[in-house]
Amino acid sequence: MSDIFAYDESRASTYEKFTSLLGKVAEADETAALLEQLSRGGGALELGIGNGRVAVPLSERGVRVEGIDNSESMLKLLAKRTDVIKAWKGDISDFSSEQRYDLVYCVYGTFTLLSTREEQIACLRSAAEALTEKGVVVIEVRVPPLDGFVGGQKTTTMYVDHENTFVNAVLHDPVNQNLTSTILWFSGTSVRRLPQRVRYVYHQELDTMAECVGLELAERWGDWARGAFTNESKGHISVYRRTSL
Ligand SMILES: C[S@@+](CC[C@H](N)C(=O)[O-])C[C@H]1O[C@@H](n2cnc3c(N)ncnc32)[C@H](O)[C@@H]1O
Incomplete structure (x- = not known):
């Protein structure tokens, strides 16, 4: 049975235009700027790398970026843009890597495309295992947009x-x-x-899931310009490091 939520050929063919209309292409350089700082001169792994919207500008800043995606069509778009970024087909809820990274990141709500709690925890566990000792995991998700529902x-x-x-x-x-x-x-x-x-998560649940796999919150921002996370924020960027013993 085909997965109607997958990033198939048809969705991939419109991804650039779709994200551009929503301002996500324009935002990518600011995203890359903060990720570059968080990588502290080391290597990065993007979970759900897609067409490289963020990975390409991050790589252009001199960061060695690699990525995982489960969509052949999205990986083809990435390969058309660059041959510098190594990316492979895989499931971000169940991956392992010989390589260790200073930054493992998952942006644009991709984490919540994992539609069960178990898959989300497994993703965080794989991400934590792929970190160097001083490495960080960065997750960008929306605050659950639960206002305005009538009858569900x-x-x-x-x-x-x-x-x-x-x-x-x-x-x-x-x-x-x-x-x-x-x-x-x-x-x-x-x-x-x-x-x-999507399986939505509030920030405190995300922190608890991270704690379950040996991570602790280091920083949280309301936007990529390091704006504060407040009651008005529509999303957040949460930075986790290994739990200090
Ligand atoms: C919203 S797009 C984000 C792409 C890119 N990170 C960006 O910021 O533009 C989500 C990406 O995650 C990939 N994806 C979704 N579920 C996945 C999974 N379980 N394992 C690997 N990749 C997944 C999709 O194929 C798609 O490329």
């Missing part, structure tokens, strides 16, 4: 310009902490469907 459903307009409209229809499953959404992308006379499922 919510529909919002995510983006509009003169050519494109993104309408997001979301179902909330509180028992499993899942948000299952379909983004309908209207463009000219066409409409595309982009299905997605």
Whole structure:
């Protein structure tokens, strides 16, 4: 059975435009700047590297970047952009690496694409095992957007310009902490469907999961410019180091 949430050929072919319209391509350099600082001159591993939106500018800053993704189509996009970044097909909830990294990072909510608690903990465990002694794990996730649901459903307009409209229809499953959404992308006379499922986590649950695998919170930011994480923040960047004994 095909996985409707996978980053298949069709989704990969529109990823650059989609992320560009949402401002994520413009944001990538600022993301890379903070990740470069956190790598402290060492090597980095990106979990769910995709088309290299962040990995490419990070590598251009002189950081040796490697990556894992489970989508052949996304890995092909990356390979078209660069031959400097080594990336391989794998599952970020179950990987091991001989190599040790000073920075293991997972951005743009990719961590929450792991749709169970067990997969998320396993991902953090694999990430912790891949660290050098002084290395850090960086996770960027959204604050769960649970406002405005009626009867477990919510529909919002995510983006509009003169050519494109993104309408997001979301179902909330509180028992499993899942948000299952379909983004309908209207463009000219066409409409595309982009299905997605996330298992949302609050920052304190993320900290507890990290603690379970021998990590502790070192820093938390509300944005890539090191803005404070506050009640108004829409997401956070959490930096974990190995627990000091
Ligand atoms: C939202 S995109 C983010 C891509 C890139 N990190 C970025 O910031 O633009 C999520 C990526 O994670 C990959 N992915 C999703 N689940 C995965 C898993 N279990 N193992 C490996 N890669 C996964 C997808 O194929 C996709 O490339």
